[in-house]
Amino acid sequence: MSGIPAGGRFSGQVVVITGSATGIGRATAIRFASEGAAVACLDIEQEENEATAADASALGTQAVAFACDVRSRAEQEAAIVAVVERWGRIDVLVACAGSYVGGPLPDIPLERWNDLVAVNLTGVLVSNSLVSSIMIEQGCGAIVNISSMAGRTSWPHSAEYSATKSGVIGVTRSAAMELGPHGITVNAVCPGNTLTTMVRRVAGEIGATLDMTGDQWLAMRADDTALKRLAEPEEIAGVIAFLASDDARYITGQSIEVDGGLILS
Ligand SMILES: NC(=O)c1ccc[n+]([C@@H]2O[C@H](COP(=O)([O-])OP(=O)(O)OC[C@H]3O[C@@H](n4cnc5c(N)ncnc54)[C@H](O)[C@@H]3O)[C@@H](O)[C@H]2O)c1
Numbered sequence: 375m376s377g378i379p380a381g382g383r384f385s386g387q388v389v390v391i392t393g394s395a396t397g398i399g400r401a402t403a404i405r406f407a408s409e410g411a412a413v414a415c416l417d418i419e420q421e422e423n424e425a426t427a428a429d430a431s432a433l434g435t436q437a438v439a440f441a442c443d444v445r446s447r448a449e450q451e452a453a454i455v456a457v458v459e460r461w462g463r464i465d466v467l468v469a470c471a472g473s474y475v476g477g478p479l480p481d482i483p484l485e486r487w488n489d490l491v492a493v494n495l496t497g498v499l500v501s502n503s504l505v506s507s508i509m510i511e512q513g514c515g516a517i518v519n520i521s522s523m524a525g526r527t528s529w530p531h532s533a534e535y536s537a538t539k540s541g542v543i544g545v546t547r548s549a550a551m552e553l554g555p556h557g558i559t560v561n562a563v564c565p566g567n568t569l570t571t572m573v574r575r576v577a578g579e580i581g582a583t584l585d586m587t588g589d590q591w592l593a594m595r596a597d598d599t600a601l602k603r604l605a606e607p608e609e610i611a612g613v614i615a616f617l618a619s620d621d622a623r624y625i626t627g628q629s630i631e632v633d634g635g636l637i638l639s
Pocket residue numbers: 392393394395396397398399416417418419442443444445470471472473474493520521522523564565566567568569570571572573
């Protein structure tokens with residue numbers, strides 16, 4: 375494992391992150407790199423993903439961008455094989471690649487549903503499946519899947535998204551039971567509204583249906599939380615890193631809400 379610097383909570387560890395080009399995945403790549411991990415960045419958006427890997431490398435660790443559409447098992451497998459060839463192991467998987475679409479139930483095109491399932495659910499299942507054999511062989515590992523508060527509860531016009539994110543929790547629970555005897559933890563993080571490109575786009579779309587601007591909709595969502603504000607991507611990344619750390623070694627099968635108290639309120 376040459377080139378992986380000493381020092382830091384994840385020193386000597388290899389972390390694979392899907393959806394690393396922007397938002398929560400990017401913040402997670404930077405967080406793990408800042409704590410000494412070698413980081414494999416898998417994303418469909420090549421230019422922004424290269425920028426994430428460059429920024430992570432600038433922190434003094436190794437970070438490599440892999441072009442990967444998580445809808446393709448072959449592309450995910452090629453990236454995972456390349457990671458193992460390069461670093462010899464995978465200690466942490468963060469399955470973060472995801473997308474949001476929504477709209478009224480009578481108007482859901484089947485192609486849109488199939489595509490969302492392919493990214494948000496099949497993509498997560500495949501990455502968990504691919505790293506599981508490597509982690510079983512190692513006898514250790516941590517998987518953190520990114521669900522959503524929409525996986526724990528639901529709103530109108532979000533049946534598709536909610537279903538995929540509830541599915542991620544199901545994958546997480548079953549994988550935790552199956553992989554626990556091998557020393558592998560599997561947990562899910564359920565973020566609330568987090569200030570990323572995705573949420574700003576969604577705010578604009580939903581706001582328009584309610585005669586509001588995107589900013590007004592976001593302010594309303596912030597007001598719905600106990601903390602009266604939305605999350606920064608770095609705040610989600612911190613919880614992801616905790617769940618992958620040794621401090622969380624007795625936590626598995628959980629889906630942790632990081633939503634500023636939205637569901638509770
Ligand atoms: N932002 C929020 O409010 C929020 C809330 C709950 C859950 N989430 C979840 O967090 C995750 C990250 O979202 P974000 O808010 O950072 O959004 P984002 O759009 O900034 O990041 C999503 C990333 O996934 C990548 N991606 C999308 N489709 C892909 C594909 N087919 N193959 C590979 N990569 C692909 C994108 O290129 C992007 O880098 C998603 O799973 C999302 O559902 C976000």
